Amino acid sequence: MATHRSPRQLTEPEIRIKALEELLVGKGLIDSKAVDAMIDLYENKVGPRNGAKVVARAWSDPDYKAWLLKDGSAAIAEFGFGGAEGENMIVLENTEKVHNMVVCTLCSCYPWPVLGLPPVWYKDAPYRSRAVIDPRGVLKDFGLELDDDVEVRVWDSSAEVRYLVLPRRPEGTGGMSEEELAELVTRDGMIGVVAV
């Protein structure tokens, strides 16, 4: 009886993933080289630098910005970004009076083509539980304090639409090129948990 409440002992994840891959490769269902290619794609090729380019263009080109806010998927595809977990994109503009932030309370939906894979905190309980009930408290954890009259809009991406935040262009960047602007854009700014 004493142990019936004890949680089941979990095998180390290293052993579990190794066994799973070995099993599926052995059954001829998986090519290990394809696994490596998948990892390489999202570890080294697709990431927040993509989103930064989109944001920098929107900061530089009013027509592009208008298009981006009207049809996110199409305007983002202009850069060749799209596909898995970003098929249907909506871009949210931060202004003086509106601050947008994105969460997925139920799992960790995230716009891969423009931001890559989500950071650890985005997938964890503290962010997922608090973002919808205490967004201003979460923003403080990230060092951002907003005035009471700024409207905070929290986007809980509960279905298949994915959201990218268009941060406010920082002051004093008037003379910068698109490439220089892109350097200023952070992943967290495009999730909407910090200003840029």
Next chain:
Amino acid sequence: MATHRSPRQLTEPEIRIKALEELLVGKGLIDSKAVDAMIDLYENKVGPRNGAKVVARAWSDPDYKAWLLKDGSAAIAEFGFGGAEGENMIVLENTEKVHNMVVCTLCSCYPWPVLGLPPVWYKDAPYRSRAVIDPRGVLKDFGLELDDDVEVRVWDSSAEVRYLVLPRRPEGTGGMSEEELAELVTRDGMIGVVAV
């Protein structure tokens, strides 16, 4: 980084309780013999046999039953049962058409003077989570299937009132004495998860 998500290692409860008692005894706040007396009271003296006596009396004596249903605390005090976690008692009568069951979803409130300390399952997540949303499913786990037209009343003891279920008196017990009847009454019957 790899470990920042790992749960904190918990010291074995054996070590924790020993340290706690040693510390409090050392500070002159606790008498170990009083701890033993507390354990003895609830391990050996106060338990569901108390409640069974109350139920058997109610089955045998219509006046007592009427009193019990009207003023549970007073009628139970007749037996000398009362005090901690049973100061304010309400007794719920099961009938052909109404089945009562008791839970405490928020912790594990339970009528100690008549039932003793709660069983493990009463304190655990499966019972606490399901009793209110799927009482008939829980009753099936205990082997009790009720007709659709029986009204199930779930009492979530969320404040300081404590509930005791008065089970239906079994068929064919007409000639039994109060003592014999008390032998039939089970703890689970008085929580309302089984019939008697």
Next chain:
Amino acid sequence: MNGIHDMGGMHNFGPVEPEENGPVFHEDWERQTFGLWILCYGAMGFSEDESRNAIEHTPPAEYLWTSYYEHVLSGLERLGVEKGVFTEDELLAVQRGGKGAPGGGPKAGRRVIGPEEIEPMMREGGTKHRPEADVAPRFKVGQEVLTRNDNPETHTRLPRYARGKRGVIESDHGPYVFPDSNAMLQGENPQRLYGVRFSAVELWGPDASKADGVYLDLFEPYLEPA
């Protein structure tokens, strides 16, 4: 607090495992934890509301991973530090075989309860009913009420599944100590306590059994007229 303890209505915890004639305690440490816990109410100087509040603050993963008396242990360790009875370092030192500092805490001078006092003390109990409190009822039996949809980060006894829901007052228990205040050391602040019935359909939607209902004892500040 919308904590993990507030689990009414959750799915996926598996079946209930009945245990008809199990022992009261399954392990010696459970036995000791129970006994010490009840004495700590007096020795550390906390109320039942504070005890519940402390237990609820067990970190959620730990709350689900460990058993009831480990939650109690967690609560006692938290309260001992909060009440200034001992420091965390002191506790850790004793766990490692060291010694605690003598004295400590606001209750250090208190009279220690002896074994012969236990039974009378527990048979006496301590009701939280405050019939003498001058709080006229706002609601009457039979009246429809709507529970508030408050989400305090502090202790409360209105479970999440029963918030923003329509029910009917079934009974008026009179004034009781208000846990939301008492757990926060803001006084007993007695409030009228009502037995309220909610239909299963109201709580869980149209697929729930039409016949069934859930009854909760709710304090007046949790309720609004429907």
Next chain:
Amino acid sequence: MNGIHDMGGMHNFGPVEPEENGPVFHEDWERQTFGLWILCYGAMGFSEDESRNAIEHTPPAEYLWTSYYEHVLSGLERLGVEKGVFTEDELLAVQRGGKGAPGGGPKAGRRVIGPEEIEPMMREGGTKHRPEADVAPRFKVGQEVLTRNDNPETHTRLPRYARGKRGVIESDHGPYVFPDSNAMLQGENPQRLYGVRFSAVELWGPDASKADGVYLDLFEPYLEPA
């Protein structure tokens, strides 16, 4: 399912720990789990809705105690068995250094995806938008709606905190695959998807910020006219 994954609005999980420039993967096994996971969609033959459903079925204590890619592992192990790709015994045997049986599972004859196919496949993606589906909208932008208070034990994308709540339709995204059906292998059953705004006060009570709101994309069957 009212599972532990549905954690929006819960308290006591502690502060968010920002990590500005962390690596994409913190451990080699996370890297491998991610890569294998995405390939398993094809190799085992499951949809994203089934994947989410499997991950949600991680036992609650384990869900909180372990990290994201362990939930994924748990989901993959569950799906592999459910889909008949391997047995639990077989998996355990391989974990212990044994060999799995050759073949197995409905997808055993499927063409294996090679490394050169990865990038085009992911850049193509697979939208769940079904503009061609003939489902006329029941609601229009600007309309007030009330979310249903259903509590299915099966997969759904209406979080608990947004049930029985009043919101306003902000946008109509058109027809999308309905996860509640698709996760249960009951077909795509496309339903109109709406962006709905809820005020923070409606969701969390009068103490919430008056200015703020939460936006959710909700399928038409989740909604009723207000």
